[in-house]
Amino acid sequence: MRPAPLPSCSTILQPMRRIASLVLSSFFALGLAWSGPLQAAPATPAKPAALKLRLLQTSDLHMNLLNYDYYQDRETDDYGLAKTITLIQRARAEAPNHLLFDNGDLLQGNPLGDLVARIQPLRKGDTHPAYKVLNLLGVDAANVGNHEFNYGLPFLRQALAGASFPYVSANVMERGAQGQVRHAFTPFVLLKRQFKDEAGRMQTLKIGVIGFVPPQIMQWDRRHLQGRVEARDIVETARALVPRMRAQGADLVVALAHSGFEKTEQGHLAENTVAELTRVPGIDALLFGHAHAEFPSAQFAGYPGVDLVQGRIHGVPAAMPGRWGDHLAVVDLELQRQGRRWAVRHSRAELRPIMDRASRRALVKADPMVAHVIAREHADTLQALRASVAHSEVAIHSYFSQVQPSLAVDLVARAQLAYLERAVQGTALEGLPLLSAAAPFKAGGRQGWNFYTDIPPGPLAAKHVADLYLYPNQIKVLKLTGAELREWLEMSAGQFRRIDPAGPAEQELLDDDFRAYNFDMIAGLSYEIDLSQPARYTTEGLRTPAQGHRIVQLRYQGQAVDAQAEFLVVTNSYRANGGGNFPGLGPARIVVDAPDENRQSVAQYLASTAEFKPSRSSDWRIRPVPGVKLRFVSGAGGIAHLAQTPSIKLVETRPDGSALYELVE
Ligand code: MN
Ligand code: MG
Numbered sequence: 001m002r003p004a005p006l007p008s009c010s011t012i013l014q015p016m017r018r019i020a021s022l023v024l025s026s027f028f029a030l031g032l033a034w035s036g037p038l039q040a041a042p043a044t045p046a047k048p049a050a051l052k053l054r055l056l057q058t059s060d061l062h063m064n065l066l067n068y069d070y071y072q073d074r075e076t077d078d079y080g081l082a083k084t085i086t087l088i089q090r091a092r093a094e095a096p097n098h099l100l101f102d103n104g105d106l107l108q109g110n111p112l113g114d115l116v117a118r119i120q121p122l123r124k125g126d127t128h129p130a131y132k133v134l135n136l137l138g139v140d141a142a143n144v145g146n147h148e149f150n151y152g153l154p155f156l157r158q159a160l161a162g163a164s165f166p167y168v169s170a171n172v173m174e175r176g177a178q179g180q181v182r183h184a185f186t187p188f189v190l191l192k193r194q195f196k197d198e199a200g201r202m203q204t205l206k207i208g209v210i211g212f213v214p215p216q217i218m219q220w221d222r223r224h225l226q227g228r229v230e231a232r233d234i235v236e237t238a239r240a241l242v243p244r245m246r247a248q249g250a251d252l253v254v255a256l257a258h259s260g261f262e263k264t265e266q267g268h269l270a271e272n273t274v275a276e277l278t279r280v281p282g283i284d285a286l287l288f289g290h291a292h293a294e295f296p297s298a299q300f301a302g303y304p305g306v307d308l309v310q311g312r313i314h315g316v317p318a319a320m321p322g323r324w325g326d327h328l329a330v331v332d333l334e335l336q337r338q339g340r341r342w343a344v345r346h347s348r349a350e351l352r353p354i355m356d357r358a359s360r361r362a363l364v365k366a367d368p369m370v371a372h373v374i375a376r377e378h379a380d381t382l383q384a385l386r387a388s389v390a391h392s393e394v395a396i397h398s399y400f401s402q403v404q405p406s407l408a409v410d411l412v413a414r415a416q417l418a419y420l421e422r423a424v425q426g427t428a429l430e431g432l433p434l435l436s437a438a439a440p441f442k443a444g445g446r447q448g449w450n451f452y453t454d455i456p457p458g459p460l461a462a463k464h465v466a467d468l469y470l471y472p473n474q475i476k477v478l479k480l481t482g483a484e485l486r487e488w489l490e491m492s493a494g495q496f497r498r499i500d501p502a503g504p505a506e507q508e509l510l511d512d513d514f515r516a517y518n519f520d521m522i523a524g525l526s527y528e529i530d531l532s533q534p535a536r537y538t539t540e541g542l543r544t545p546a547q548g549h550r551i552v553q554l555r556y557q558g559q560a561v562d563a564q565a566e567f568l569v570v571t572n573s574y575r576a577n578g579g580g581n582f583p584g585l586g587p588a589r590i591v592v593d594a595p596d597e598n599r600q601s602v603a604q605y606l607a608s609t610a611e612f613k614p615s616r617s618s619d620w621r622i623r624p625v626p627g628v629k630l631r632f633v634s635g636a637g638g639i640a641h642l643a644q645t646p647s648i649k650l651v652e653t654r655p656d657g658s659a660l661y662e663l664v665e
Helices: 010-022 026-033 081-094 111-119 129-137 153-160 234-247 368-373 375-386 407-424 464-468 482-495 598-607 636-644
Strands: 050-058 098-102 141-143 172-175 181-183 188-196 202-212 229-231 252-257 285-288 316-321 327-338 341-353 388-392 434-438 458-461 474-481 506-508 521-523 525-529 551-556 566-572 590-597 619-622 629-635 648-653 658-663
Touching: 050 081, 050 188, 050 202, 050 252, 050 285, 050 316, 081 098, 081 129, 081 327, 081 368, 098 252, 111 375, 129 368, 141 202, 141 252, 188 234, 202 234, 234 252, 285 327, 316 327, 316 341, 368 375, 388 598, 407 434, 407 464, 407 474, 407 521, 407 566, 407 590, 407 598, 464 598, 474 482, 474 598, 482 521, 482 525, 482 551, 482 566, 566 590, 590 598, 629 636, 636 648, 636 658
Parallel strands: 050 098, 098 141, 202 252, 252 285, 285 316, 434 566, 506 629, 525 619
Antiparallel strands: 050 327, 172 181, 172 229, 188 202, 327 341, 388 458, 434 521, 474 566, 474 590, 525 551, 629 658, 648 658
16 A cells, blocks of 8 residues: 555654654643644635545454454454555545544554564564554554553553554653653644635645543553553543643644443542534544544443434544444534634544454455555464463363363353452452352354364464453452352253153253253352253243252352352353343443453463363263253354263254264263
8 A cells, every 4th residue: 555645744743753662741842742833824714714624543453463363373354454545545546624533442462462572572773563563654653552552561662663653641650750740641732734715725724633541550550550550530631631631722632532321420539421422512522542432333322422424422423333343433524613712613523344243244355555564563463372271181172062061161261260369469359269150152052063172283373362261251250159159050050951860761951942062060169960951941031830959059169159258250241241141240240340351261271281181170060860861052163072071971963963962970
């Protein structure tokens, strides 16, 4: 591709770039921002000037610079900035006056990000691959996201030094040498730009750009940030600084909020503040992200103050472009000058997708610039991924994961547990018993009889992580009582049909309507499942009239679980937020709201485990029913593993690629 034309004030961006990395006070930073060579504005015309300005935004790219799925080791049409760039260049060609912003969560999130942060760390003077791409693309300003802090402050500052455009973050403070509190990053910039108005005259505008990050960075990256920086409330910061931007001459204020949009009123130090930010006077456009959702879209129908047609929240033009470059946010503003002020007369915000979701058809080709510019880093990442990270002496498969403990599920549970142990260290939660919930993700059925994890003995490569953990869920930790744990497992046990001890000699175990990913087992507990009892819950999570329990012999460290005792259970965001309708689970029970993906905990766990061996951390079994043969259907691929599985025997194979198996003592 042809690199985008350099911004008209590129000469003043050079000093900006240096000072952004030096961390100066806003006052000094802004002083420099104004000091470039400026052309005199034309004389004020008689008719009020009108001007169209297009704001473009990417957010939450998470290092998906290429349209490449590093876990599956193949190109993808689903995401990647290389595709979004094609949309950006089209949008630029349609509108001569345009600005491009990135809203953060750029530097972390895939193996390429890990490569340059950890495996082959950037050396002095190296440019981070994200900035090799974004510098060429021509970004006007960018915001720091919460994930930017994941690799620590020294790495972040080193990486940001490679950006040839200014970074803003207004609500993170640090202490200077004299103990004075100051901004840890440039809080806002005024970009001086020349645009052609509707009458063809050049107009000089100062575009104020301010950035915000969730104050929860102090929890999520405590080990990197505690004692070094302090995060302030987003809305309070905006109320204090937006008027200052206006006073310093901003004609227009664009807020880059790495913060989501909640339906209900949010309190002090809230994570998702977009609704409140739209009510801060002086913000002309709100570009937001963090939640990986899409605004405007039907997802936000019924939220207070939204106009999904024009893309506004409480009248303020607003957009959030999904994640990983799957959408470009386009916010068109029509400005009119009133005296010495520019005001937004009309606006329209929309998202442009890279793929048609319904037909799964790609809408754009990847721009070749990215592959060209980061060819070496991409190749090094692939080499690292294809290399083995651990070794397993046994096969890791999921063919029998619905009826007995499986290594494929157990490995995830153990990885999450290792994450939880680190997460609670030194916190008030330390000392509570730690448990880990995991479920079979690849378990045939309606996804097909080949849909299983089946990793042969030998090297475990990083790409196997995706096979073990399909979903980009985040880690969440719940605090629950022993009684609540039992009900969680009762809900899981709804996967099974009731077995009638006096019924037929051969009975089927699995209820086909139950989704395998809702069959949570809880590692750290031991228990038996008594299927002579009816299920206590329907698949919708409604209590049945059943009086008895299916979960029996529930023990923690050999002792019967006390109904009142408290436990920490690490799980995923889907379950913690109420997915699967599990009784008693929901966001109110979350005590550690971690931003990291469960998948990352698996990757870290494998990387720290040279030799992977089967273990006993999953300790549950279906209680035998005397006189009844317990049977289940799974993929025929499981037959190859029967020699290592004395507890299961083959009954028959079937033409559809499945097989009927029987559980034996
Ligand atoms: Mn993100
Ligand atoms: Mg984020």
